[in-house]
Structure formats: C-alpha cells, structure tokens
Amino acid sequence: MEKLIIKGGRRLAGEIRVSGAKNSALPILASSLLSQGPLRIGNLPHLHDITTTMELLGQMGLTLTVGDNLEVEVDSATISQFLAPYELVKTMRASILVLGPLLARFGKAEVSLPGGCAIGTRPVDMHLQALAAMGAKIEVEGGYIRATASGLKGADIVFDAVTVTGTENLLMAACLADGVTTLTNAAKEPEVVDLANCLRSMGAIISGEGTNVIQIQGVKSLKGTSYNILPDRIETGTYLTAVAMTGGRVKLKDTRPDLLGAVLTKLEEAGAVVSTGDDWIELEMDPADLKAVNIQTGPYPRFPTDMQAQFTALNCIAGGTGAIQESVFENRFMHVQELRRMGADVRVEGNIVFTSGVEKLTGAPLMATDLRASASLVLAGLVGCGETIVDRIYHIDRGYETIEEKLTNLGADIRRVPR
Numbered sequence: 001m002e003k004l005i006i007k008g009g010r011r012l013a014g015e016i017r018v019s020g021a022k023n024s025a026l027p028i029l030a031s032s033l034l035s036q037g038p039l040r041i042g043n044l045p046h047l048h049d050i051t052t053t054m055e056l057l058g059q060m061g062l063t064l065t066v067g068d069n070l071e072v073e074v075d076s077a078t079i080s081q082f083l084a085p086y087e088l089v090k091t092m093r094a095s096i097l098v099l100g101p102l103l104a105r106f107g108k109a110e111v112s113l114p115g116g117c118a119i120g121t122r123p124v125d126m127h128l129q130a131l132a133a134m135g136a137k138i139e140v141e142g143g144y145i146r147a148t149a150s151g152l153k154g155a156d157i158v159f160d161a162v163t164v165t166g167t168e169n170l171l172m173a174a175c176l177a178d179g180v181t182t183l184t185n186a187a188k189e190p191e192v193v194d195l196a197n198c199l200r201s202m203g204a205i206i207s208g209e210g211t212n213v214i215q216i217q218g219v220k221s222l223k224g225t226s227y228n229i230l231p232d233r234i235e236t237g238t239y240l241t242a243v244a245m246t247g248g249r250v251k252l253k254d255t256r257p258d259l260l261g262a263v264l265t266k267l268e269e270a271g272a273v274v275s276t277g278d279d280w281i282e283l284e285m286d287p288a289d290l291k292a293v294n295i296q297t298g299p300y301p302r303f304p305t306d307m308q309a310q311f312t313a314l315n316c317i318a319g320g321t322g323a324i325q326e327s328v329f330e331n332r333f334m335h336v337q338e339l340r341r342m343g344a345d346v347r348v349e350g351n352i353v354f355t356s357g358v359e360k361l362t363g364a365p366l367m368a369t370d371l372r373a374s375a376s377l378v379l380a381g382l383v384g385c386g387e388t389i390v391d392r393i394y395h396i397d398r399g400y401e402t403i404e405e406k407l408t409n410l411g412a413d414i415r416r417v418p419r
C-alpha cells in the first residue's frame with residue numbers, strides 16, 4: 001500500500017487547476033444507462049471512484065471509449081447485465097446510483113446492498129421506498145437489492161430527510177417514468193443541479209433543481225449528448241484550507257466560487273483574505289492571524305460535511321477554541337484520534353468536535369480511514385513539525401486527483417512512496 005511522506009512547515013504559494021467534481025461525475029456516469037445514444041462526458045476527474053464506476057458499467061456490457069483530454073464516451077446499446085456486484089459496491093457505495101436508471105429503462109436491477117462505512121451506517125432505505133412508490137417491486141435478499149418494474153409511474157415523493165444520491169437516483173428514474181414525479185425535500189447540492197442539466201441536455205423535462213422541490217415530466221426516451229462536469233467544490237475547499245493553515249498565497253483556477261459560499265465565509269472568519277472571479281479563487285493568509293471557527297455542517301447551501309475534517313485540522317492549530325457540529329453523518333470523526341497523535345488538543349462529545357488550538361503539531365505516522373479524514377491528515381502534515389507519514393492513501397486517491405503533484409506545485413514537501 002502506498003504512503004504519503006510529508007515534511008511540514010512550508011508556506012504554500014502559486015496556482016493550481018481544480019479537477020471535475022467526483023460527486024457529479026458518479027451520477028452522470030450512471031445516467032449513461034438512460035440514453036439511447038452515447039453520452040460523452042468531459043472534465044472527468046482522474047480518480048479511483050471514477051475508474052470503479054467505469055469498471056462497473058463495463059461489466060454490465062456498456063461500451064466505454066476513453067478519449068484525450070479527460071473525456072469518456074459511454075454507450076449503453078451493448079448492455080448485457082443488470083447487476084452491480086458486492087465486490088464493486090463494497091469499495092464504492094455510489095454504485096447504488098445505477099439502481100434508478102436500470103429500473104427506469106430496463107425494468108430490472110440487482111444491486112448489492114451497501115454496508116455501513118467508516119463515516120456511519122448510511123442506509124439506502126429512502127431510495128428504495130421512493131422507487132417502490134413509483135411502482136417498483138423491491139426485495140432485499142442475500143445482501144442484494146432485487147428490483148423489477150413494468151414501467152415506473154410518476155409519483156409524489158417526500159423524502160424524510162435530505163439525501164443527495166437518493167435525490168439523484170429518483171431524478172434519473174423519473175425521467176423515463178410515465179407521468180409527472182415531484183421530489184419534495186430534495187437535495188439542493190450543486191452536483192444534483194449538474195446531473196439535472198446533463199439529463200436535460202439528453203431531452204429530459206425537469207424543473208426546480210437547486211430548490212427543495214424538483215418536478216420531472218417523464219419522457220419515452222432520452223438521447224445521447226456531450227456534457228462537461230462542473231468543478232469540484234470540495235477539492236477547492238480542501239486546498240484553500242491547506243493554505244489557510246500553512247500561510248501563503250494561492251490561486252485556484254477552473255473552479256466555481258459561487259458554490260462555496262459557506263466555506264469561504266468560514267475561511268474569512270478564520271482570518272484568510274479571499275478574492276474571487278467568475279472561475280477562480282485566491283486566498284492569502286498570514287498564519288499569525290489564524291483563528292478557530294465554530295461550524296455546524298448541513299445539506300447545501302449549509303457548510304458541507306465533506307469539509308468538516310479539514311476544518312477540524314485547521315482549528316487544531318488556530319488561536320482560541322472551536323466547536324464543529326457534524327449534523328449529516330453520525331460517526332464522521334475517525335481523523336480526531338489521528339490528530340491527537342500529532343499533539344492536537346481535540347475531543348469529540350456527542351456529534352461535536354471541540355478543539356483548543358496548540359502552537360504546533362508534531363509529525364507522526366498516521367492511518368487514513370476515509371476520504372475526507374485522510375485529506376485532513378495531509379493538511380495537518382503540511383503544518384506539522386518534522387515528518388508525517390500517511391498510510392492507506394488509497395482513500396485519498398478515491399477523491400483527490402494527484403494530490404501530491406498539486407501540493408508540490410504549491411511548494412509543499414510531499415512525496416508518494418510504495419509500501
């Protein structure tokens with residue numbers, strides 16, 4: 001297993017490009033199951049989760065052609081299997097996103113039930129209830145969801161709680177259903193909007209995406225199209241937090257500041273000077289100004305749970321005390337123990353992470369446990385005295401494209417080594 005070795009203490013400076021959004025690319029790849037012609041997807045990030053999704057679609061018999069320039073063309077005309085096996089779903093829960101499209105277009109799907117994971121139990125009950133309300137017959141047997149439908153019917157669906165992939169699954173299913181579907185208490189995440197834009201460009205009739213009520217008028221078929229994935233707001237936020245911690249001045253290009261409102265507000269509250277243009281963000285920081293912030297995570301447009309771990313690392317070295325309440329997942333605190341091993345004064349009570357800033361963190365061998373927790377350990381390593389070794393970095397490769405190259409370009413001392 002590869003590791004990252006980081007020598008902390010350098011300020012970051014320079015410019016880097018932000019990659020396409022993982023959490024847009026995953027549902028958009030799954031949406032290729034809906035279109036009769038090929039779907040060409042641009043600005044795809046080069047990530048493990050993307051490769052896994054492509055492998056899943058390939059195993060189903062779809063034809064995937066990888067082009068130059070971060071592009072892939074997916075053609076569902078050759079589909080021969082309607083199965084997402086345990087071996088793939090266990091490595092990537094987002095495989096559940098093939099369930100809605102398979103049912104809507106082909107009337108059958110067999111998808112392994114995702115288990116719990118490092119950040120919580122993460123059930124998919126709301127996906128299944130909503131698909132059942134559209135007329136699907138669903139059985140869970142032997143660890144698999146077996147679903148059939150002889151034509152899904154439009155329905156009024158009210159989600160009990162906001163679910164991002166649940167909204168995406170139902171949005172895709174409703175596009176080919178008979179009649180109108182209304183999704184109430186829908187997720188407003190930019191990645192849901194990106195999916196809706198892609199589906200619309202395939203011929204779907206959708207309104208209200210980006211609000212909590214989405215309406216979909218089903219159509220008989222969807223056509224192929226070309227679509228570019230939006231920039232990754234969490235990758236953007238992670239690098240901005242890195243600079244806020246190390247000090248320095250960094251410009252992120254090909255991003256979307258309008259999607260990071262809550263994160264930019266907290267970075268400014270922490271003492272950073274932030275300037276933005278249409279597609280760039282620059283952050284300047286004097287580490288002497290770094291102050292701890294209080295945060296409560298929540299569904300978009302509130303502060304993203306996917307940035308909680310990174311801000312926890314920031315609070316560990318900031319002036320004063322901070323409290324971050326995790327309101328989306330019940331157990332997303334695996335990074336806390338590792339940060340303590342670097343000398344951080346941090347503890348979890350209930351769903352709140354309390355910190356009291358320390359003068360310095362000390363480099364240590366650390367274990368990555370999930371994607372965003374791992375990112376927070378890299379950030380801590382960038383400011384830690386001495387050497388930090390982050391093990392099990394396959395978690396990081398699921399969501400950050402060439403993290404060590406991007407950080408090296410900004411002046412960090414970080415390298416990847418085989419075990």
Ligand code: EPU
Pocket residue numbers: 023026094120121122123124125126127128161162163164165166305306328329330371372399
């Ligand atoms: N939930 C249920 N039942 C369901 C669905 C969700 O109880 O049927 C609960 C979850 O357990 C959780 C809450 O509802 O407590 C919200 O979960 P949600 O369904 O919104 O999460 P998700 O769709 O599985 C996506 C992202 C996550 C991100 C969350 C929250 C993708 C592929 N994943 O997950 O991204 O944290 O939304 O914004 O879009 C990451 O990128 O590191 C990551 C984990």
